[in-house]
Each structure stands twice: as C-alpha cells, then as structure tokens.
Amino acid sequence: MRRATVIEEVCRTGAKNGLMAVPEGGPQTPENSARNEAIPTAPGRRQNHPAETLRAPVVEFPSLDDGKRITYQTVASLVSSLKKVITQQTNIIELARAEVREIKTEQITLREQNVKLQEEIQALRTQIENQATTILPPNPWAEVASTIPPTINILPRPQKELNCVRISTAQPEATDNNGNNNDNFTRFLPTDTANKHIRTALSNTESTKDVQVAGVGTTKTGYVIRFRDAQSAETARNNTAWLEELGNETRLVKPRFGIVVHRVPTEDFDLEKEKREGIEKIMEENDLAEKGFEIEDIAWLKKKDRPLGKAASIGI
Secondary structure, eight states: OOOOHHHHHHHHHHHHHOTTTOOTTOOOHHHHHHHHHOOOOTTTTTOOOOOOOOOOOOOOOOOOOOOOOOOOHHHHHHHHHHHHHHHHHHHHHHHHHHHHHHHHHHHHHHHHHHHHHHOOOOOOOHHHHHHHHOOOOOOHHHHHHHHHHOOOOOOOOOOOOEEEEEEHHHHHHOOOOOSSSSSOOOOTOOOHHHHHHHHHHHHHSSSGGGGOOEEEEEEEEEEEEEESHHHHHHHHHHHHHHHHHTTTTEEEEOOOOEEEOOOGGGGGGTTOOOHHHHHHHHHHHHHHTTTTTOOOEEEEEEEEEEEOOOOEEOOO
C-alpha cells in the first residue's frame, strides 16, 4: 500500500471523526466540541475504533528582512514567476536548437561544394599534366626572329584641316510679328541663309573678295566655314574686316586656355575700375604678345561675400 500524503491523511481522519471534525492537534473551539458530541451513533452499526490521527507538519517560513512574514500567496507568486522564467528559457533553447540545425545544414552544403571543387581541381590538374607531356620543346631564338613580320609603317595622325575657319556670333534677337529678325546675321540660321551672308561679307571686303568658299556648317555658337584651299582660309583669318560686315559681334573663334595664378598681390590690380590696365600689365610682364597670346578677361577667384586679402588667386 502506497504512502499517503499529508493532505490525504488529514482528509481521511476528518472523514472518520465526522464531517466537521478537526484533526487532533488542530485548533479546538467550543462549537467544534459541541458538534462532535452531538453526533449520535446509529443503532446496529458497528462502531469504528478511533483511528490514529496523523498530524500535518507545520511549515514555518522565515521572516523577511523588513519584518514581514512569508505567506502562501507569496510562495504561489514565486512559483508562477519561476514557471514563466522556465517557459522563456525553454523557448530560447528551442530557438538555439533551430539555429544549430540550420548551421549544420549549411556546413553539410559547404562540404559538398568543397568536394566538388576538389574534384574539378583534380580534373584540371590532370589535363594540365597531360598537356605538359605533349608540348613540343621551344624553338630557338633564331627561328622565332625569322617569323616576325616586317615593320609596318604607321601613318601619322592627320592634322586639323587648315582650310576651315570657325566664327561665333550673338544669339538671335526677338522676332517681329512676321517671324523674321530683320534679316540679321545670328546663330541658328538655315545653312543656305548663313552661306549667303558669309559670301556677301567676304565679297564686299577688298582683302577677301577673291577667296572661295566651299560650304558652311552650323555650330553651337556660330558657324564653321570651309574654304576651297588653305590659302583662302589664311586670308580670311588675317583680314577680319569681313567680320565687321557681318556685324552682331561676329568674331573668329580661337583656342582659349584658362590659367590660375595664386598669391597675387591684390593691391597691384583694381579689377573693378582698371581691368584693361591689369590685362596689359600681365601681358607686358610675361611677353605674351610676342608669343602670340592674348588675354580676354581676368577675375579674382573668391566667394562673393568674402573681402579680398593682401593676396588672392586670379583667373586668366
């Protein structure tokens, strides 16, 4: 027969002594004693010998530091908290196990890939070894030199065509109601119209009346004029009176280069009032006119909201 727990023994003892009996060792009140004495014994019923009463152990909890006693509610709350902690730890363990399974699966995949790579490397090594055994010995340098083809003459790159002249002109002004701009020479004219203006200006100028124009093309800032020979183009470059005949600020397009000079004394140049004098000073000190160069504009390289110091950078 299995050993009964304390609670079962207390219940059994209460059933033997009466429905409302209190086990021995429990608190006795006058009401309990009177109720136990008032319960009669049924006639003809065998009386049970009084059973031995088991005393339930009294559990005493130590007091807390602040003097409060530990109750069964406190113990139940602690047990509930421990259950929650155990549940959380269980979930964490399950997640860790799932991650470990994924890592193991990836390791298996990597192993399979490594095995395939090793097999491919081994196959390539075998092919290289087989080819090495079939390669013929190298030819002597004399035979190699004899197979070199003769030297190929490389043609020089063609220079820029000398019979072309580029000109620039101002943008077209506002047109009238009829859609024309008073037949002025401007940008973006039709090729035939621009060709007519240019031929007329060249023929009206004494120094360029004999030049021969082959054609005219359009550029972003003006036009490119193709002459029949380099001599005609050179004549048009050296005699620019025909550009004044075209008007509208038409001029030759020359290659321009930007230069930055640092630590220029600002007291030597007054670009707001004497910019032209500053340009002439730079050209004279550097002999630019003798070298065929011309300065079109100069400006200080600074922010607008900052004043000039004793020295600054200048753009030429």
